[in-house]
Amino acid sequence: MSDAMLSHEPRTVVVGVDGSHAALNAVRWAAAEAVDRGLPLRIVHAMASGADPDGVTDAVLLEAQDIARIGAESVRPQPVRVIGRPGDVLLRESGRAAMVCIGAKPRRAADEPVIGHTVAALARGSACPVAVIRSRPDGTAHTDGVISVVLSDEAGNDDVVHLAMHEGRLRGRTVRQIDRRADSWVRRYPDVHVEIVAAGSGHHYGCQTRGHDDVALAVVGAADADALPTLTMPNGHPILGYPNCSLLLVRH
Structure with missing residues (x-):
């Protein structure tokens, strides 16, 4: 794209995944963003350690790739596992991204925090725009309005x-x-x-x-x-x- 704000040549669009339905809604959003910008989609799963004996991380990343391709056939996924807390990992990723995308579950009670720890960290310190894709109670993405x-x-x-x-x-x-x-x-x-x-x-x-x-x-x-x-x-x-x-x- 030719617009100055949207053409500063970042490396990727980043989406954080954890296997949740909310994260997959964020993947769909991020895939369209990546294709529109002509950038790879970096699918990031933050892990507490490098060990994955049950293959959970592989399964999470594979499902996210499948969802991304269904939503945007020409998407170029780059699945990665990164050791660290999700907020810290995505903050580092934001330094080389056009956008960071993350899923958010619906708020189920009036006294529930409006955002979680990871979104709060990104809201305070992200180096690029952050898309927080909220899911409704029925699991659909709150994006149709x-x-x-x-x-x-x-x-x-x-x-x-x-x-x-x-x-x-x-x-x-x-x-x-x-x-x-x-x-x-x-x-x-x-x-x-x-x-x-x-x-x-x-x-x-x-x-x-x-x-x-x-x-x-x-x-x-x-x-x-x-x-x-x-x-x-x-x-x-x-x-x-x-x-x-x-x-x-x-x-x-």
Whole structure:
């Protein structure tokens, strides 16, 4: 791709796997990302030690490869086993990746943490965008709705919005832009209903959601990523349903 943010020539798209259904949902997401970027898909299984007498790691990696190929036939999988804690391993991997993808189980109780230790580590320190693919209670990936992003005055917001628009194109989804800029025309005239229209394209963004009005993916910047590990529910985030949907964290 020609866009500067998406063409800094990283080596791979990385996905962490552990044999769970949530991880396989992340593999499907990551496979499409890797093919779109023309990069190999690095499938990483973190292990406490190098020993694998029962072949568990081999089975986990083989299943992930099969899932990746079903989702994207031209994907180039690179299965690897790495010794270390998952958070530490994926943080190291982020230094040479275009994106790190990881699965997240559904929250089953109101007092349950919004994210686990591995996602918290990546939210704080990843060197590349992080896709957190949330699974629903029925096992399906929470990715079939609009992609929502906040327009703000924060540094780096253009990168956040850029990636949201890229994902909208790749996934064939509507992108909902929530304008929180201090001096935006929308905030000056809060009583006026506004539809965002790309001039000359004939397309309206934020009006039609192809039958799905819930948020499939929230694309957020560094400030939200920093706050995520200590976030409690409910919260006043402008993206409805955040962070129980899938997340794309953009630190840079």
